[in-house]
Amino acid sequence: MAVIAVTWGLHVAQPAWLLAAVLVVPMWAIARRNLASLNPVRRYAALVLRSLTILILVALLARLVRIDRADQLTVIAVLDRSQSIPTLKPSLDFLAQAIAKKKRTDQLAVVDVAEAAGIAKLAGGDTEIQQRNTTLTGRQSALADGIQMALAIAPPNTAVRIVLSTDGNQNVGDLKEAARTAAVNHIPIDVLPIRYRYDNEVILRRLVVPVQARKGQTVSVRFVLESTVETQGQLRLLVNGEPVDLDPDGPQMTAPVTLRRGTNVQTLSLPMTTSGVHQLEAFFVPDDPNQDKITQNNRASAVTFVAGPGHILIVDADGTAAGQLRQVVAGVDMDVRYQQASQFPDALSGLMDVDAVVLVDASSSALTFQQQQMLARYVTDLGGGLVMVGGPNAFGAGGWNGSPVAEILPVDLDPPQKKQLPKGALVLIMHACEMPQGNYWGKKVAVAAVGVLSRQDLAGILSYAWKDANDWVWPLSEVGDKKAITAAVEQMQMGDMPDLGAHLSGPMTP
Numbered sequence: 001m002a003v004i005a006v007t008w009g010l011h012v013a014q015p016a017w018l019l020a021a022v023l024v025v026p027m028w029a030i031a032r033r034n035l036a037s038l039n040p041v042r043r044y045a046a047l048v049l050r051s052l053t054i055l056i057l058v059a060l061l062a063r064l065v066r067i068d069r070a071d072q073l074t075v076i077a078v079l080d081r082s083q084s085i086p087t088l089k090p091s092l093d094f095l096a097q098a099i100a101k102k103k104r105t106d107q108l109a110v111v112d113v114a115e116a117a118g119i120a121k122l123a124g125g126d127t128e129i130q131q132r133n134t135t136l137t138g139r140q141s142a143l144a145d146g147i148q149m150a151l152a153i154a155p156p157n158t159a160v161r162i163v164l165s166t167d168g169n170q171n172v173g174d175l176k177e178a179a180r181t182a183a184v185n186h187i188p189i190d191v192l193p194i195r196y197r198y199d200n201e202v203i204l205r206r207l208v209v210p211v212q213a214r215k216g217q218t219v220s221v222r223f224v225l226e227s228t229v230e231t232q233g234q235l236r237l238l239v240n241g242e243p244v245d246l247d248p249d250g251p252q253m254t255a256p257v258t259l260r261r262g263t264n265v266q267t268l269s270l271p272m273t274t275s276g277v278h279q280l281e282a283f284f285v286p287d288d289p290n291q292d293k294i295t296q297n298n299r300a301s302a303v304t305f306v307a308g309p310g311h312i313l314i315v316d317a318d319g320t321a322a323g324q325l326r327q328v329v330a331g332v333d334m335d336v337r338y339q340q341a342s343q344f345p346d347a348l349s350g351l352m353d354v355d356a357v358v359l360v361d362a363s364s365s366a367l368t369f370q371q372q373q374m375l376a377r378y379v380t381d382l383g384g385g386l387v388m389v390g391g392p393n394a395f396g397a398g399g400w401n402g403s404p405v406a407e408i409l410p411v412d413l414d415p416p417q418k419k420q421l422p423k424g425a426l427v428l429i430m431h432a433c434e435m436p437q438g439n440y441w442g443k444k445v446a447v448a449a450v451g452v453l454s455r456q457d458l459a460g461i462l463s464y465a466w467k468d469a470n471d472w473v474w475p476l477s478e479v480g481d482k483k484a485i486t487a488a489v490e491q492m493q494m495g496d497m498p499d500l501g502a503h504l505s506g507p508m509t510p
Contacts, residue, residue, distance in 0.1 A: 013063035020058045024051050072158040074107040074123045075099075078146040080166035081114045083138035083296055086196050091165040092129055094192060099127045109153055113146030114138040115172070123155050139296065141166070144173030147189070151182060165192040202227045202259065202292045207282040207300040215275045215306055223266040223282055223300075227259040231291040235266060236283040244270065254285070272306045279303055310355040311335045315344055321361040321391060341366035351378045361391025363398035364405075364452070376404040402451030402482075425458040426450070427476060432464075432496040439494050446489045453479045461488065464495035471495075 012018065027050055035043045077095055079088060099108060110121040110129055114136035121129070143166055154160040162182060182189055208222040223235055234254035237244045246255035246268055257266050272278075280302045286292040312329065316322040319340050329336050341362055345351055357375065367375070378384045388394055388409060396413040400406050406413050428446050433439060450459055460476030474488045 011065050011067050013065065015062060017058055017062035020061065021055060024054055027051065027054065072105045072107070073103070074109060074155050074158045074160050075102075076109040076111060076123070076150040076154060076160065076162050077129065078111045078113060078143075078150050078162060078164045078166075079120075079129075080141060080143065080146075080164075080194065081112050081133050081136050081138055082141040082169075083114075083294070084141070084169055085167055085194055086198075088131075088165065088194070091192050091194055092131065095129060095163070095165075096127075102127070107155070107158065109150070111146050111149045111153070112136060113142060113149070115140040115142060117142065117145035117149040119149065119153060122153060123158075140172050141170045142172040143170040143175045144178040147175065147178035147182060151178075151185065151187065154187065160187045162187060162189045163192055164189055165194060167194045167196070198228060198293055200229050200231075200291045200293060202231060202233065202284055202286060203297045204282060204284045204300045205263075207280060207302040209270075209280055209302045209304045211304060213272045213304055213306050214310070215272055217306075218269050218271045219304070221268050221270045221280070221282075223257075223268070223284075225257075225259060225264045225266070225284060227261060227264060229291060230258075230260055231286060231288065232256070232258050233284055233286040233292070235268075236285060237268075237270075238281040238283075239270075240279055241281075257284075272304075275306045277303065277305050311337065311353055312356050312358060313351070313354045314338045314358045314360060315341055315362060316360040317341050317362045317366040317393065321393075322358075325358070325360055325389065344371055346371060346374070348374050348377060348382070351375075351382070351384060354378075354384060356385030356387060358387040358389060359394070360389040361393050361398075363393040364400045364403050366393075369404075372404045376408050379408050396454065399452045401454060402448075423456055423458060424453065425460075425476065426453060427460045427462065430461060430463040430473070430492065430494045432494045434496075442494060443489050443492065446492075447486055450479065450482060450485055450489070453482075455480055455482075459485060461485070461492070463492050464497040 028047055031047055031050060032043070035046055038046070079091070081088070102108075104125075107123040107125060108121065108127050108129075109123040110119075112118050112120045112130075112133045114133075115138070116136065118133070118135060120133065143164070147162065147164070150162050179189055203226045204223065205226055206222075206224040208224065210219050213219050221237070233256075234252070235246060235257050236254045237246055243253050245253050247253065255266075255268060257264075282300050282302075284292075284298040286298075292298065312335070314322045314326055314329075314336065315338075317340070322338060326336065326338055344367060346368075351357070351374075357378070364372070375386065379386050386405075386408065388400075388405075391398075394400075395411070400409075401413045426449065428449065430442055430446065433442055446461065453459055455478065457479050458476055459474065459479050461473040463471055463473045473492045474485050479485060
């Protein structure tokens, strides 16, 4: 059993408070005069007690603490065993030389790390380090896991240092965050860098394909390669595990490629013949194996989603307006469906498989307000398409002004004055409704009715105010931007009319 030598010392956290100890001097001068009547024994005992009280307070304020130091060190070696490192021999030789000079009570622990971290040796006096680790494949470098494992096995009764031997190429985890955790625990990390150089090496950095594509579409597939030498090789591509013929005119399934030093981008065309999720895997095979030392980095993958033929939903009000349009689009390579407005979906899920909605001469009243809101969300949130085909019941003539659909249309449904349609006039006679929230819904109806008018139309609102028939909430006038008349409706107090005839037969202007 190892003997741990423990030493201790004192540490002052706030040394400025030590200056307060000089208060003992004036205290003695004042106390000797005030205590002169006491006998010498009691006088000096009182002085000593007061001095000790002052010194204890000073020590507390200065935060005088005792520190125990253990004369034992544990070194935890974290060794990067990933396949990108050609050999660990220089690092292991350096560690062996350093360990040979350790004290008898010092300890060594070893953590191997690649795609995961594993304990190769717990802390102890044994200094032997394994040259190889057969349990790790070395396909990744999770260096942060190695530091965390080292912190987990660090003995609590010794000083601890971590020695990290790596090339610094991590691809899993956050090494900086793990280093911050070690710093918080006052555990230093020494880095033993592994330096090497590959003169002949090709790396397939990325395989770039569109995230989405259409069935029958031809997409561009880009192979991004980096080479340290001018070399030649073959590109191979698998789609869902099946090889793709990249050279239709040649006898092979691969595409020949010539690489120069630096970054190389090769682009090939790939037809998408089936729909669904496609997993693409690309490989680079050198013509001369001596020109590419590491084959593990010659692979890259990507995923793309291939949708089926586009779905178009044609909608009209009565089943007659869309007939000619349906005949025109029937021959295109897309799925064309037809519905009357009464069959239009009420929920957004009913349009999930639809790429575009075509409204043919349909008025605003053909769809409910909730359906109009849902159609606007279909365009803004899902990115669906919307086409409104004109007619006597479409656009402004169909009452779409102020609707949720009007906000997403690329045209203004309120024409300029020089092309203004003949003015219309609307007079609303508001009556108190004896039903749950009757007046609330009365105001909502009034706002909706005004909302479909153009700025040049006239509108007036009458509401019984217990006076006479001339109770104009809003006088008959042009609507304008509708803000003022909407505010007047919101503030309106509707009365219970004893007689509607007075308002119906009264003057149309206030």
